[in-house]
Structures are given as C-alpha cells and as structure tokens.
Amino acid sequence: MRQKVALAGALIHEPKLIMLDEPLTGLDAGSARLVKDILSQRVAAGAAIVMTTHILEVAERIASRIGILARGRLIAEGTFGELRQGRAATLEDVFLDLTRAA
Numbered sequence: 001m002r003q004k005v006a007l008a009g010a011l012i013h014e015p016k017l018i019m020l021d022e023p024l025t026g027l028d029a030g031s032a033r034l035v036k037d038i039l040s041q042r043v044a045a046g047a048a049i050v051m052t053t054h055i056l057e058v059a060e061r062i063a064s065r066i067g068i069l070a071r072g073r074l075i076a077e078g079t080f081g082e083l084r085q086g087r088a089a090t091l092e093d094v095f096l097d098l099t100r101a102a
Contacts, residue, residue: 003027007035011042018042020051024058036062060091070099 003026010018018039024032039049040062053059059066060080068076068083076083076098083094 004031011038014042014045014047016047018047018049018051020049022053023051024053024055056091056095066091068095068098075099 003023007020007023010020023035023039027035036058039051043049043064051059051063063080065078066076066080066083067074076094080091083091083098087094087097
C-alpha cells in the first residue's frame, strides 16, 4: 500500500520528469499493469521517465532507451534494438552477455 501511495503522490501533479526506483516492487499484477499503463500515458503526454528496474522484461517492453550498468559504470546505452544487434533475443540475454564481459 505504501508503494501505491508513493506512486500516486509522484504522479498526481503530472510532472514532466519522473524518476522512479523499482516502481513495481511489492505490487500485485493488476497494480503493476496499472502503473505501466499510467507511465506509458505520461510518456505519450510528453513526460520523460527515468526508471531503475531489475525486471528486464519491463524495461524491454516499455523503455525507449536503456542503459546497462555494471559495477557502477554505464557499459551500454541505446534502444533495445541497438543493444541486441548481433546478440540474443531478450534484454535479459543482452544484459547477461554484457555484464559477463565487464
């Protein structure tokens, strides 16, 4: 419930920049879908969203640009298509390939 209240408070004023750290943690499937839908709507309305997540499927589906960190350093950045060029099919596979090499 705290996560839901915090997200509602962050989004209610329709900010142009939204920074979220693991926004789906602790949410049930229905609430997580609602948050993803709201974030997508905010982006469509012109907002920029910076989000950290360990749920790579979410990043793969909703992010227009992805940055991959390893040991506190940015090791790759781009669209999902740019990151996966010549690599496996999922963001998880790309992440594992890149961080293994780092």
